[in-house]
Amino acid sequence: MGRDTEGFVVYSENCLARFQTPLKPPQPPVIGKASHHSIELSWENEGYARQGPPERWTIFSIEKMDQKSRTYGTVYVGYSNHYSAEGLEPHTHYLFRLRITSPTGESLYSPPVSAFTTREPLSGKNLHQAVNMNDEEEVNKVLQSGTVYVNGTDKLGLTPLMLAAQKGYTRIVHKLVEYGADVNMKNGSGKDSLMLACFAGHLDIVKYLRRFGATWQSRDMGGCSPLHWAADGGHLAIIAYMIQDGCELDVRDDVSRWTPLMRLSAVSGNPAVASLLIRAGADVNTRDKDGKTPLMVAVLNNQEKLVQLLLDSGADRHVKNEFGSGAAEMANAFGRENIIKLLEERKSIEH
Incomplete structure (x- = not known):
């Protein structure tokens, strides 16, 4: 028993003596691969206590300086010899240092090391x-x-x-x-x-x-062509170029079966654009899915100048839609007094 006890005492004293050996000052962490959001760090862990249970091992900590407070905060604690700092800001300067702590609680710090994340x-x-x-x-x-x-x-x-x-x-x-x-x-x-x-x-x-x-043959989800959109925009130079380049004038959308001239009659009523399309050969008496003509659409949308232009360009005021209504009936139904007058004048001229 005495020998066992003496042996135990000798073993404990040897361990304690080893743990109380002055720590070797650590070198700064080595900077490895850096990305726009991470920096890899490694360090030497040879020559430090790493025998017996983990509580008798040297502890390694990585500390990162806070850019605002200029103080260090711990970002890693463990027994490894490498660490990857994640979630960093791109193209930013960082300072890191290594702290080692012996089993007895003694700590030493390395000098800081600079590192940069890359651009995003x-x-x-x-x-x-x-x-x-x-x-x-x-x-x-x-x-x-x-x-x-x-x-x-x-x-x-x-x-x-x-x-x-x-x-x-x-x-x-x-x-x-x-x-x-x-x-x-x-x-x-x-x-x-x-x-x-x-x-x-x-x-x-x-x-x-x-x-x-x-x-020019491309279509959007509603079947509208580039010419439909050019007519909506009202840009005469573009429409003139499209006509010269062979763009189809009476192309129809998929919803109402409107040509650019009919769409113009409903949306902007721009007489200059309409005149350009008509002079190029756009059909003034074309019909949509409900049998309406550009003249009817212009009447419904109170496009007075366009109504006059269409009548002057050969629009047929006698045509009826699928429900038996013509331009005159539509003008009366909505009280379009000026347009009613235009249609009456056209009627008197014809007679």
Whole structure:
């Protein structure tokens, strides 16, 4: 028993002596791989107590300086020799230090080490922001990175090309097409870049998109064509170019079976656009799914100047819709006094 007791005492004293050996001052953590949100750190753990149960091991802690308070906070405690700091801010400077703690509670700190996260990878969001700001330099930078999908859509379903075409940013449109932007890609409502440019009135972009494969035959979800949208926008130069380029004049949508002239009769009533379409050969007596003509639609929407133009251009005031009503009945039903007068004058001239 005495020998066992003496042996135990000797063992305990040896352990205690080992634990009380002065700690070796630690070197700063070594910076490993860094990304835009993480930094890997490693350190030497050889030569420190690591025998027996874990409570007799040397403890390693990584501390990170808080940028605002300029004080250190512990982000890791354990027995490993590596740690990855996650959730960091991109393109930011950080300071780390290593603390070692012996089984007896003694602690030593390493000098701090500097580390930087990388810039956040360029994304479709960066490209959309650059296009929206008409920032050619930034657009070039993002496209040249080779990491961004040029046809990615924003929360409104617009590609960068659609956005540039809509806003009239010609040089950016050219650059996007150069990098493979799809000129025929459509948003959620079925509109492509050509339709958006036609509606917004950007003739140079319309011509450019045509050169690179945009087609007058494209349709949105309602069956409207680029000419429908150009008529809605009221841009005479674009419509004149479309006519010259062979665009179909009496193309119909899928909902009401309206041609651009009929849609114009309902929406804007623009006489200048209507005159251009009519002179090019648009049918003034075409009918929609309910048998209405452009004249009837113009009467219903109180487009007085357009009614006069249509009558002067050969619109037939005698035509009835599927319910037996004509332009005169519609004008009377809605009390369109000026239009009633126009129709009466036309009637007297015919007789």
